[in-house]
Every structure is written in structure tokens, then in C-alpha cells.
């Protein structure tokens with residue numbers, strides 16, 4: 001797979017962004033910004049007198065406003081010995097400002113007006129962003145601007161927030177992506193900032209500075225004053241207002257940002273010198289599995305982004321079709337996945353990387369794999385860079401740009417403000433997404449850099465345990481380094497097996513018909529067709545006017561989850577199907593037509609989304625593969641190995657993920673324990689799958705949803721074809737379900753007035769983090785209660801975060817949110833912590849609820865009304881693309897609730913809501929000791945709290961508390977909520 005265009009992870013200092021000095025000349029005046037053909041929004045570039053560069057986006061159709069500020073300062077700027085200071089400053093700016101001194105008032109305002117906030121720090125920039133209901137932009141922006149004008153950075157908050165940064169680092173310590181990333185940084189020049197540790201922890205931000213007589217807060221202020229300057233910032237503001245009004249708004253709010261004329265930070269030179277090249281680094285990961293990362297320093301693509309040489313090269317090296325490197329490695333049973341593309345990059349330096357997940361057998365053939373990779377590179381170097389491949393790529397990228405789905409404004413602004421630092425204004429939207437100039441020289445230039453002289457090979461496997469002699473200091477990763485001179489690689493190339501590597505064939509999935517069909521007006525899906533075998537829901541596109549469609553197809557197979565074995569076999573079946581399809585259908589993904597086949601609660605599911613032009617061809621191929629499915633023993637064993645490793649790695653999941661797992665296991669009927677599934681997968685053989693499949697598919701019902709640029713007649717035709725292949729063939733694979741066989745997923749009903757708790761030791765004893773999941777079960781789908789719950793969650797979310805994270809500093813992951821399992825709804829608090837054990841965290845949640853009682857009772861009517869209005873605005877928000885729309889309607893179909901007008905009805909209910917009703921709801925269901933209260937407390941005890949675990953499992957339960965010791969006997973003993981599938985007035989099957 002081509003990995004060049006992956007979005008950066010929020011708050012992950014893994015993705016580098018270059019300084020813009022050389023790329024973006026500060027031209028003033030109007031510039032024509034290249035935009036998608038159908039983009040009706042208004043754009044204007046403005047430079048304020050303080051040199052702050054802004055892009056205004058006016059969208060009369062938007063329901064949300066948003067803004068993002070990119071600051072060209074990242075952790076590369078951290079002072080020596082104060083690792084993580086830039087990232088820490090990012091955290092601190094959220095607290096308070098001179099104008100808004102109340103702690104967290106920015107986040108409170110945004111949350112209470114339907115929005116959200118976030119930020120991330122990378123090596124060369126820090127990005128802050130939010131969205132909010134469109135009519136609150138003025139007030140939100142006023143608070144946001146103060147980050148960059150006069151933040152408070154109080155001493156008290158500084159000390160507390162260092163704990164949040166430390167907790168964030170604790171969360172990453174046992175995570176392989178973080179560990180391996182730092183290892184690559186570590187094996188580089190100490191004098192280059194690439195070498196740095198960017199997150200920070202208690203030691204680097206508190207202990208070490210103190211030892212040296214430094215005050216972290218003063219250093220923070222110093223850093224802010226000397227680095228944050230208006231000329232190093234890029235702002236994007238997105239609103240419903242006209243461009244003129246947005247401009248006035250921005251001028252008023254941001255003219256006070258100080259411009260110190262600070263020069264752009266630049267970090268010339270490459271982080272790797274000769275001693276960091278021609279190396280083979282063996283590293284021991286936390287998880288099972290073997291990964292090979294082959295990297296080369298290259299000329300950054302950004303310097304030739306119109307030619308896009310890296311796009312061309314990664315398209316080919318990452319290709320998965322017949323004749324590709326991955327195709328060959330897969331055929332040999334050596335690789336599970338392959339990704340290629342430009343990795344860490346800036347304007348000064350860059351790496352091209354090929355990341356291959358190896359099978360156990362592949363691990364034994366590392367040298368052959370590297371040999372084949374170099375052989376493929378030689379093939380590319382000598383094949384004369386065919387122009388048709390460039391043309392094809394250009395067409396795909398151009399179509400992708402012009403028919404780009406509208407994305408949530410919060411993502412849109414953060415993306416553009418990051419681009420502004422890098423590209424000239426006319427390319428702020430298009431960035432490097434479309435290569436437009438064919439340059440064989442630029443492509444050859446990159447290929448010529450992918451040589452054995454330049455290579456760095458990182459090879460990770462548990463098998464290296466005990467064979468390494470070095471330790472990376474920040475994460476403690478064990479590793480060793482060996483030299484690999486080009487002569488050795490040459491030997492590997494020579495001895496690698498002879499395989500038929502060649503260039504790909506032209507892509508047959510390029511959409512050629514992008515016309516729009518004439519659709520009838522329809523606000524909701526309708527049932528288009530119904531037979532004994534299937535049911536089809538249909539919703540034409542009446543909103544987005546793009547040549548795209550969306551298909552969901554649920555195969556209800558009663559046997560799919562009847563035991564841990566069948567659950568695992570169903571999983572293997574869907575993965576094999578994807579595996580068989582890959583050679584042929586990889587091209588569809590490249591051309592913007594995505595598909596997936598995955599197991600789900602009632603069987604398995606096909607999803608397709610993208611250009612509608614070739615969708616039918618692809619769907620019919622998938623159905624054809626199901627009909628003629630054969631178990632291939634060699635691929636079976638690779639898939640079995642993959643799944644086995646995934647189960648084995650289950651114990652290395654974050655404690656909060658383990659808590660989610662226990663919660664589902666306790667509440668959901670027909671779920672199996674991971675260790676039972678692991679035991680099952682180790683027993684199964686290819687012959688078991690052969691025997692199982694006729695039973696799995698033997699009784700099937702298909703529930704499907706077609707939406708977008710498709711006509712009803714065509715949809716009916718597709719479904720008739722599907723039935724003909726699967727149900728009506730002379731020897732048919734599938735037969736109709738009996739009415740007694742329809743599946744439902746049902747949820748355990750907890751007991752009123754009781755508090756259930758389930759203590760468990762963290763599966764990875766080395767993990768010091770503990771986690772509490774405090775779940776309050778409230779009701780099953782009910783209009784009035786739904787809106788009361790949503791309103792309560794909206795009102796309580798920010799106070800909970802403020803108290804439990806900002807004030808008490810229990811842990812970086814601290815949140816309150818709604819929970820909805822098949823229509824059964826409630827609230828859940830999640831806290832991951834090294835500070836307190838889960839039972840204590842539980843007590844803190846209850847203490848918060850007691851405190852919140854007062855807040856709620858004393859809430860002024862105006863505040864109540866404003867929260868209600870915010871929730872109404874959130875509900876009335878229009879769908880931005882077909883995925884969003886389909887997610888909602890398909891949710892109603894798959895749950896069986898079929899309330900397509902849910903939002904409208906809930907808005908009507910909200911308009912009548914009184915504050916007393918909210919208080920009554922809280923008093924009945926949520927308040928500590930509320931009469932109707934039903935609690936399930938999942939407590940995962942980490943390494944620091946194992947003695948507390950011993951105590952809680954042996955202590956007598958408190959009054960009205962019940963300790964769950966055996967999940968399955970508990971689950972059997974409880975009544976279940978009814979299912980909406982087949983209930984009175986609900987969907988009939």
C-alpha cells in the first residue's frame with residue numbers, strides 16, 4: 001500500500017512538518033487559490049498588520065464554524081535538558097488567559113456550544129483547533145485568540161499539568177509505534193534535533209529542571225515569549241458569515257497577537273551521517289510479530305511536489321497487484337502487509353520507507369526479502385519511468401481532488417493551516433495531492449537514492465530477546481546494531497529466489513462515467529425490494545451531488561457466532577475472502593473505490609463506498625468469490641498465524657481497551673472470551689473451515705442498503721443478480737432463513753439500586769496504568785429519555801474533565817460520554833491512571849457526581865436554555881458526505897429501530913424540555929444513591945496497584961454492591977432487554 005497520504009495522529013509528535021521559509025514567499029494581495037471544481041465556498045487570504053497570515057473560508061451552508069492556528073514551533077525547538085517543553089506549552093495554553101482567567105473556560109464554552117477542541121505538537125509545528133455551532137464563532141474565537149495574546153500560565157496549573165503530560169507519556173511507554181519511532185530518532189546524530197524526545201515527562205519537566213535550579217514555569221514563559229510570534233503563525237477561520245464579516249472578526253480578535261519578527265526556525269543538515277547508514281538494527285518489540293522497516297534518506301518530495309516523484313515511486317513499490325513486490329512476497333507466504341512511502345519529512349530532510357509485516361516463515365527469509373526489494377527497485381530504475389503510469393496517477397489524484405467529500409470543518413481547517421506553513425497560497429488547498437508535471441528526472445532522482453549505500457534496516461521481533469546489547473533511553477527498547485555493507489546486500493539480491501516481478505497493468509477501475517443520475521426527491525430511505533432471501537433499502541443522493549455511492553450488505557448467518565470456534569472460523573473466512581480479492585481489487589482502492597468484508601455480530605458484512613461507476617463490477621466480483629469460495633491451505637495458515645498473533649497481543653492492549661472488552665463481555669449476549677477464541681484458533685485446520693462454510697452460508701438472509709448516485713432500477717438489478725448467484729443457482733450455496741432463526745443482539749439488564757463491580761488484573765503485568773470504567777445504565781431507546789441523557793452528558797462533560805483531569809490530575813485519558821449498545825443507553829466515565837487505583841477512582845467519580853449535583857441545581861435558566869439550543873443545533877447539523885448520512889440511516893436499519901426521522905422528533909422534544917425534567921432525570925438515574933441507579937464498575941488494576949487488587953477481591957462487598965467473579969454465570973443469571981428486531985410496532989423480519 002502507498003502510505004504517503006496518511007493523516008497525522010492528534011497529539012502524536014511522530015509526523016514531521018517542514019518550515020515554510022523557502023516554500024511560501026510572503027506575497028501580499030489577492031491570490032487565486034486552486035480549489036475543487038464544485039467547491040462553492042468563498043476563500044480569502046489576509047495578512048494582518050502584525051504579519052499574521054490568515055485564510056478565511058465562508059460557507060453559507062455550514063452548521064459548524066471552526067478555526068485552527070498553526071504555530072511554526074515544535075519540539076525541535078525544545079531547550080537542551082527541557083525535553084517536551086513545546087508540547088507542554090501546547091497543553092498549558094488551554095488553561096486560562098488574562099481576559100478569561102477561569103480555568104478551562106475556553107473548553108467549557110466550546111463544549112457547551114456543540115463543539116470540540118484539540119491540539120497536537122510535531123517536530124516543527126504546534127496546531128490548535130476547535131469547532132463550534134456556527135452562531136458562536138465570535139465568542140469562541142475571542143477565547144481562542146487569547147492563547148496567542150496573553151495566556152495565564154499560572155504556577156499552580158503548571159505543576160498540575162506536568163502530571164497530565166507524564167500520564168500521556170506513561171500511556172505511550174509500552175506502545176510499539178512510539179518505541180520504534182524513538183529508536184529511529186535515537187540512531188541519528190546527537191547534534192540534530194531529530195534525535196530528541198518530544199513528549200516530555202515528570203523527569204524532564206519537573207525533576208531535572210529543579211536539580212539545575214530551573215523553574216519550569218519561568219522557562220515556559222520564556223519559551224512562549226521568544227518563540228510564539230505572529231509572523232510564525234497561520235490562521236484559518238471557517239464560518240457561515242461573509243468573507244468581509246469574517247475579515248473584520250479576525251482583524252478584531254487577532255490584531256493583538258505580538259509580532260517579534262522572530263526568524264523562522266530552521267534545522268539544516270541531515271540527521272543521519274555515514275555511521276547511521278548501512279546498518280541493520282534488531283529491536284525487541286512489546287507485541288508478537290515481526291516487522292521489517294527499510295529506510296533511505298531522500299530528497300524531500302516537497303521540493304518537487306508538482307512533479308510528485310515520491311508519489312510515483314511509492315505507488316509502484318507499494319503496489320499489491322499481480323507482479324508487484326507484495327504479490328510475490330505474499331505468494332511465497334512471507335508477508336502479511338507492505339506499505340511504502342515518504343515517512344518522517346521536513347523541507348531539509350526526509351526518509352523513504354518500506355514497512356513489511358512478516359510471517360514467521362518470512363522472518364526466516366529477511367535477506368531474501370531485502371534482496372527482492374532491491375531487485376524490484378532495479379527493475380524500476382531500468383524500466384524508463386513509463387509516462388502512462390504518471391498519467392494514470394494524475395487522473396486518479398485530480399478526480400480525487402475535484403470530487404473530494406466535504407469533511408467536518410474542524411479537520412478541514414487544521415489541515416489547511418498546516419499546509420499554509422509549507423505551500424505557496426495558491427496551493428494551500430491542493431497541497432501536494434495532485435502531481436501535475438511529469439519529470440522522469442525527478443523520479444529517477446528518488447530511485448537513485450534507494451541504494452544499498454544509503455539504507456537503514458530496522459528489524460523487529462520478539463525472537464531477538466536476549467540477543468541485544470543496547471537500550472534506547474526514553475522507552476527502554478532493547479536493540480543491537482550491525483553493519484550491512486553494500487557487498488552483503490548484493491549477495492542477498494543474488495541469492496533471492498527468481499520471481500516474476502513486473503510493472504502493473506493499467507487500472508480498470510478508473511471511473512470513466514462521472515455523470516449524475518436523475519434522482520427522485522427522498523429524505524429517508526425506502527424499502528425497495530423484499531424477498532425471502534433479502535431486503536433492500538434505498539436512498540438516492542439528494543444532498544451531495546457527487547458521482548459516488550455507498551453500499552452495505554449484512555449477511556445474517558445464525559451459525560456465525562454460535563461458539564468461539566465458529567466465531568473464529570467466520571473471521572478466517574472473511575479475511576481469506578479479502579486476501580483472494582486483493583490481487584484484482586487492489587486497483588479499485590487505488591482508484592477511490594473502497595471495499596471491505598468483515599465479520600460482525602450477526603454474520604458478516606460487505607461495505608463499499610466511492611465512485612459509483614465501477615461499483616457494480618466490484619460487488620459482483622465479491623459475490624462471485626463468495627459463491628466459488630475454496631479454502632487454500634497455504635493462505636489459510638498465513639491468516640491463522642495473523643489471527644493467532646492478534647489474540648496473543650490482546651494482553652498488550654491499553655488498560656482502558658481491556659476495560660471496554662470486559663464491559664462488552666458482561667453486557668452483550670453471545671460474545672466470547674478472547675482466551676477461548678485464542679484456544680479455538682490454535683485448534684482449527686483448513687479442513688474445519690471447509691466443513692464449516694456450507695453450514696455458515698447454508699442459512700442466510702441479506703439486509704442491504706444502497707445510497708447515492710444510483711437509480712432504483714439498477715439497485716434492484718444488482719440484488720436480483722446477487723440472489724441468482726447465491727440462492728437460485730442449480731446447486732445453491734444459500735437457503736432462506738426460517739423465521740425462528742433470525743438473530744438479534746441483546747443486552748444484559750442490570751439491577752436497580754445495585755452496584756456491580758468487576759475487578760481484574762491488567763493482562764500485561766508490566767503496564768503500570770490502571771483503568772476504571774464506571775458505567776451507569778439508564779434506559780432503552782425512548783425519545784424523551786434519549787434527549788435528557790444527551791443533554792445531561794453535554795452539561796456534565798466539561799465539568800467532569802475539569803475536575804477529574806485538570807484539578808485532580810487522575811490521568812491523561814479522562815472522559816465522560818454516552819454509551820449506546822443496541823439501543824440500551826447510559827453514561828460512562830473512563831479514567832486511566834497511575835495515580836490512584838480503580839476503587840479509588842470510582843470514589844472520585846462519585847465525589848464528582850455529588851459536586852455536580854450543586855452545579856446542576858444552581859444552573860441559571862439562561863445557561864440551561866443555551867445548552868438545549870446547542871444540542872438542537874448539533875442535531876440539525878446537515879450531513880457533509882454520503883458516509884455520514886449512510887452511517888445514520890444504516891444504524892437505524894441494522895438496529896431495527898427504523899426511526900429515520902429521529903433527529904427531527906428529538907429536536908421537537910428538546911424544544912419543550914424544562915430544567916426540572918433534567919434535574920428529575922439526574923435525581924432518578926444518575927445521582928449518587930439514586931433510586932433507579934444501575935452501576936457496572938469495571939476495574940482494571942495495573943502493575944502499581946496489584947496489592948489493591950488482592951485486597952478488593954478478598955474484601956466483603958459494601959452494602960448494595962455485588963462483585964462479579966464469573967462473567968458468564970453472571971450473564972446467564974440476568975434478564976435481557978428486548979430486541980427491536982421483531983418487537984411490536986418495530987421491524988418485522
Ligand SMILES: [Zn+2]
Nearest residue numbers: 011087091168
Ligand atoms: Zn499532549
